[in-house]
Amino acid sequence: MHEPTDFVGKVLAKLVNSRLEVNPNLQAKVMHYRMQVVVDTSYYPVTLHFDKGLRIVKGAAERPTLRLGLSFDSIIGLVLHKVSPMRAVLKGQIKVKGLLRHPLATYRIYRLLMPALTG
Secondary structure, three states, X not given: OEOOOOHHHHXXXXXXXXXXXHOHHHHHHHOOOEEEEEEEOOOOEEEEEEEOOEEEEEOOOXXXXXXXXXXXXXXXXXXXXXXXXXXXXXXXXXXXXXXXXXXXXXXXXXHHHHHHHHO
16 A cells, blocks of 8 residues: 555554455455545545555545545544444534445445444
């Protein structure tokens, strides 16, 4: 994976890499994903480009497949198990745009990020 140079990108890369290292089967699947996911944090947006691998870059893609909105406090709450991913979505702590239009992409990003965030 291309190593990001910004803070939020590095945090996401560390979480995703830890997930992929323990699950080679998931790593092989990620190589075939074709989508862009923008993660809007309370600091700045980061885009996860899935195309023959994963590249994380600072900034928002113009027409992403999915857009996740969450604060850094929400990320910390997930990591510390203070809130479950589903509860965070239902309470509006995580906002997902593109959920109904791209359910497979939503499922894929959920399977990749949520176990990494919730440890």
